[in-house]
Amino acid sequence: MPIQYYIVLSLALFCIGIVGVLTRRNAIIIFMCIELMLNAVNLLLVAFSKMHHNTVLAADKATQAGIEGQLFVFFIMVVAAAEVSVGLAIIVMMFRNTHSVDVNFLNRLKN
């Protein structure tokens, strides 16, 4: 499978996430779109890892090249899990104060 297909698929998912962040006002949906963008990047990292592995595999049969990409995806998932727990706590706190998840209420830092 050519790498271009994976790149275009990931770019499409990423741009759908960007459109979601730009067009919705619900804080939870915006947060979900950020997760979608993270996953698009993860998919592209795995595809590039397998592409690099494929090019090195022609010269060396026992190679482990490209494993760093998949480990990087693992660490991205770790950071994303931590980020989601803190972010959802912030959204819950915001809902408790303003009784809404509309991000337009957050246009000032005071009050």
Next chain:
Amino acid sequence: MSATQILFWILSVVALFSAIMVLLSKNPVHSVLWLIAVFFSISGHYILLNAQFLAIVNMIVYAGAIMVLFLFVVMLMNLNKETEPQKNLWLKLAGVVSGGCLLMILVSLIRQASEVTNKQVLLKDGNIGLIKNLGKALFSDYVVPFEISSVLFLSAMIGAVVIGKKN
């Protein structure tokens, strides 16, 4: 066209359709469920790329833990489509146009890039995605970032408790 290529196209169509439905759903619960569909199709892509460990971790961590957390928060807030605020039509149109322009520019760049022409992705083969090899690399070369990530988890847990606490 081989079976893996057919699977690639099916999974891609499912992923893109579900991602668009995440945006178009008025009800936040439906958005969460469509996002779970996106994550499962991305897990299918990982299996197709023979990244089995990442496929399982994606299913357990994302589709299992994170999305259940989202669903829990959505149901806790009792959001429905009547209370959801909407941006005005021109702002929505501007967002869609700017996202589409970014996609168009990036795709046209990729079509011309010489670094990625004639490069093939190794499907359903190769052993770097297996748990054995990933675990060896993780616990030998990358053990320090792995331990640091545990500290990150601890600080995130404490932070979430402190932020979510009623004062």
